[in-house]
Structures are given as C-alpha cells and as structure tokens.
Amino acid sequence: MxxxxxxxxxxxxxxxxxxxxxxxxxxxxxxxxxxxxxxxxxxxxxxxxxxxxxxxxxxxxxxxxxxxxxxxxxxxxxxxxxxxxxxxxxxxxxxxxxxxxxxxxxxxxxxxxxxxxxxxxxxxxxxxxxxxxxxxxxxxxxxxxxxxxxxxxxxxxxxxxxxxxxxxxxxxxxxxxHRLLQDAPEAGAGGHVPLRLPRSPLPYVIGLVALCCMIPEGAILDWAAVYLRRELGASLSMAGLGFAACAGTMAVMRFLGDLIRQRLGAVTTLRISAVIAIAGLAVAGFAPSPWAAIIGFGIAGVGLANMVPIAFSAAGNLPGLGHGIGLSVVTTMGYSGILLAPGSIGFLAEKLSFATIFVGLAVLLLLPLALSRLAGTADFDGGH
Known part of the structure; x- marks a missing residue:
C-alpha cells in the first residue's frame, strides 16, 4: 500500500x-x-x-x-x-x-x-x-x-x-x-507562528463562501420538518423526510465528489454545485405539496454536498498562508452558519413564511456562485 x-x-x-x-x-x-x-x-x-x-x-x-x-x-x-x-x-x-x-x-x-x-x-x-x-x-x-x-x-x-x-x-x-501523513510545520523558523488572524482578505472571502453554503444545510436540518408539517400539511412521519432526502443525497455526492472535482476542476464543480443547490432550494420553497418539497431538498443536497469541501481545500492551499491558519478562519466562519443560522431563521419565520426563507436561501447561494473562481487554489496544477 x-x-x-x-x-x-x-x-x-x-x-x-x-x-x-x-x-x-x-x-x-x-x-x-x-x-x-x-x-x-x-x-x-x-x-x-x-x-x-x-x-x-x-x-x-x-x-x-x-x-x-x-x-x-x-x-x-x-x-x-x-x-x-x-x-x-x-x-x-x-x-x-x-x-x-x-x-x-x-x-x-x-x-x-x-x-x-x-x-x-x-x-x-x-x-x-x-x-x-x-x-x-x-x-x-x-x-x-x-x-x-x-x-x-x-x-x-x-x-x-x-x-x-x-x-x-x-x-x-x-x-x-501511526498511519496519518506526517507533515512539517508550515511557518518560518522552527515553525513558530504567532496565533494571529491572517491579514490577507482571501481566507475571509472563502470563509464567507463556506458560511453561505452551510447556512442552507443548517436551515434544512433544523427547519425542513417544521416547514413540511406546518405550511405544507405533511404527516408527522413524512416531515422527517426533508432532511433525510438532503442528508442522503449529500452523503452519496460526497463520495462521488472527488472524482467529479478531479475531472471538471474545483471552479467548475463549485459552479455546477451552486446552480443545482439554488434550483433545489427554489423547488422546495415554491413546492405545492410535501413530496415536491422533499424532492427539492434532495436536489439541494446534491448541490450542497461538495461546496464546503471545495472551500476547505481552497483555504488550505492559499499561497503564502499556512493551511492550518487559512482553514481555521474558513471552518470557524462556515460552522458559525450552522450554529447561528437556526436561531436567526426561527426569528425570521415569525415574520415570513418558511417557503419565503428557503427561496431566500437559494438567492444567498448566488454569492458563492459569483465568487467561485476563488476555488482555483483547490486544484493540483502546481500553481501554488
């Protein structure tokens, strides 16, 4: 081996x-x-x-x-x-x-x-x-x-x-x-790196991409069942299928994602993923029935699956920046989406419908689509 x-x-x-x-x-x-x-x-x-x-x-x-x-x-x-x-x-x-x-x-x-x-x-x-x-x-x-x-x-x-x-x-x-890959410290002399935030804006912009990708994931996890039950009249047993559909397609696509990224490149993969996720969330938001929304959440999972892994790879390969430093910024910003978004969405749901919120999350993903060229550092062309 x-x-x-x-x-x-x-x-x-x-x-x-x-x-x-x-x-x-x-x-x-x-x-x-x-x-x-x-x-x-x-x-x-x-x-x-x-x-x-x-x-x-x-x-x-x-x-x-x-x-x-x-x-x-x-x-x-x-x-x-x-x-x-x-x-x-x-x-x-x-x-x-x-x-x-x-x-x-x-x-x-x-x-x-x-x-x-x-x-x-x-x-x-x-x-x-x-x-x-x-x-x-x-x-x-x-x-x-x-x-x-x-x-x-x-x-x-x-x-x-x-x-x-x-x-x-x-x-x-x-x-x-003992089977993990041994890697050397990435900093200057003796690996002594000050614990300070990077001055380059790039990790924060990629962190914003990760944040925008993880907010919909957190929203589906916490609120899909409530949306299906309260606004679309799904039964209690059917209500859990929204997140299940998303999680299932995400798991499958993550195991296929490396091959897809290797073939198409990180930027193209991110763009296609964003378009699919936008379409899935829009289908869920405009759904006339519980099954239509569940299909939409499944489509959203296909798109969302590989957006965050690509953002993490891009952050870990930023030129002139130790990959632990870049990754810590992007993971912190990204995971804050899952930690902070559910409460914010709960507050918004008192003013707006969940249907409107899921359509709004589709619009949010236009930002990662617009910034997709930053994923170029996740490719292995020797350029970084």
Whole structure:
C-alpha cells in the first residue's frame, strides 16, 4: 500500500470517528435532559456551550497546525474528544454538564480543523482530491452514531452507551495513530507562528463562501420538518423526510465528489454545485405539496454536498498562508452558519413564511456562485 493511500484511509478514519462522536451525541440530548431534569431552554444554553467551545478552539488549533503540523493537532484533538461523551454522562448537575459539553465542542472543533488540514496535506502530496470523500466518511460516522445510539442507549443505559462509544473511538485511534501523513510545520523558523488572524482578505472571502453554503444545510436540518408539517400539511412521519432526502443525497455526492472535482476542476464543480443547490432550494420553497418539497431538498443536497469541501481545500492551499491558519478562519466562519443560522431563521419565520426563507436561501447561494473562481487554489496544477 502506498504511503498516500494509507494516509488517505487514516485521515478518512479520523473523519469517521469524529462524525461517530457527533452522531452519538444527538440521541443523548433527551436522556441528559431527563437525568438532569432540565427544560428545553436550559438544554438550549448547554448546546450553545458546545458551539461556543467549538468556535473558540478552531483558531487555536489552526495556529497549532501551523506550529507543530497537522498530525500533532489531530492526535491532540482526538485524545481530548475521546472521553467527552463519558464526561457528559457522568456530569451530576447542569453546570458541570455545561463544562463537559463545552469540552466536547472544543475538542470536536479543534480536531475538525486539524483533520481537514491533514486531508489538505494528503491532497497536496498525492495530487488528488480527497476532501469530499473525507466529509462523506464524516457523514457516514454521524449516521452510524445517530442510528445505533438510540438502540445502544435503550440496551446499555446512558453510561453504558458512552463507555461503548469511547471504547470504539479509542480502538479506532489506536489503529489509525501511526498511519496519518506526517507533515512539517508550515511557518518560518522552527515553525513558530504567532496565533494571529491572517491579514490577507482571501481566507475571509472563502470563509464567507463556506458560511453561505452551510447556512442552507443548517436551515434544512433544523427547519425542513417544521416547514413540511406546518405550511405544507405533511404527516408527522413524512416531515422527517426533508432532511433525510438532503442528508442522503449529500452523503452519496460526497463520495462521488472527488472524482467529479478531479475531472471538471474545483471552479467548475463549485459552479455546477451552486446552480443545482439554488434550483433545489427554489423547488422546495415554491413546492405545492410535501413530496415536491422533499424532492427539492434532495436536489439541494446534491448541490450542497461538495461546496464546503471545495472551500476547505481552497483555504488550505492559499499561497503564502499556512493551511492550518487559512482553514481555521474558513471552518470557524462556515460552522458559525450552522450554529447561528437556526436561531436567526426561527426569528425570521415569525415574520415570513418558511417557503419565503428557503427561496431566500437559494438567492444567498448566488454569492458563492459569483465568487467561485476563488476555488482555483483547490486544484493540483502546481500553481501554488
């Protein structure tokens, strides 16, 4: 097995384990609420701790990647993440649960930046696109964690479930630990890079592209079911199919995305993806029936799937900028879309219909379409 193929499999495994942890968290939320006897609003604040921890730690790990290399940062993030679900399960009150959930968010976000940076290193060395399939493995991990989590919680209890997930992740880390691609620090003398934001506007513009791509993804995750139920009269069982259609097509397209990007180039792939996503969101917004909207969300997933991976690759290959630094800016800006957009959309939905909001999100994607030429740094023509 070639060094780069082994490294590709290893970093894909890291994406899977990170997704597995995130997916395993989703079914724990109502269990934590029951155990601590807390309301939805208090749980909302605890979930906010996850987002804050994640966003605060992403730039720190970006600097760490530039100073020490991505492998050191991936390993550190993974080691910190491994016990997080167990810590949450053992938390005796909401205050300690908040700290444990912030730990979970911080380690998850830090590992996220580092493993994306390692994927960029593999892409550079191998001269092949792998970022989309890495994100596909993350989606697969999330699906496994969420799908099996409810069953495991019912059979093993909260702590038993956390112990099982921790054991699986620890075993996975042991298997992947020495197979990750070793990359050198990217900065000047001795790799000592100040932890400061880049002065070039490019990472922030690419971050804006990632933000615009992730807001619709977060909106579909949080509000598609409400839209289908309240405005289109879907049954309770049908309401969940909106996000399922989007998530399903996204997972499939992420595993195909590297091949498509290799054939068409990053700029063309981003443009086609944006047009498909715009069309899907417009179909969903103008849908006369629940099934039409579900088809629209599925089409949107086809388009949205590879836009963020391309933005991450482009940020990691910006000339004159350590890929950990560029990635930390873009991941922080992008993930803030998923963290902050749902609340904003909920507020807007009191004034506007969800149909109008989904059409508005289609219009929002005109910005990534207009800025698509910036994705050129994600290609492997030796020009950067």
């Amino acid at each position: 070639s060094k780069f193929l082994e490294a590709r499999l290893a970093v894909s495994g890291m994406f899977f384990l990170n997704g597995l942890m995130v997916g395993s968290w989703a079914p724990k939320v109502p269990v934590v609420m029951d155990r601590l006897n807390i309301s939805e609003s208090v749980m909302g604040l605890l979930v906010l701790c996850l987002g804050i921890g994640s966003v605060l730690m992403m730039p720190v790990f970006g600097g760490l990647v530039a100073r020490r290399g991505s492998v050191f940062a991936v390993r550190l993030g993974a080691v910190l993440l491994t016990p997080a679900l167990l810590l949450i399960s053992l938390a005796p009150n909401p205050w300690i649960a908040g700290l444990a959930i912030a730990w979970f968010g911080a380690s998850m976000g830090g590992m996220d930046v580092a493993m994306n940076a390692n994927a960029v290193s593999v892409e550079r060395g191998w001269k092949r696109a792998i970022m989309s399939s890495c994100h596909g493995f993350w989606s697969l991990g999330g699906l496994v964690g969420a799908g099996l989590g409810g069953v495991a919680l019912a059979k093993l209890g909260e702590i038993g479930h956390a112990v099982a997930v921790t054991a699986v992740v620890a075993a996975g880390l042991a298997l992947l630990w």
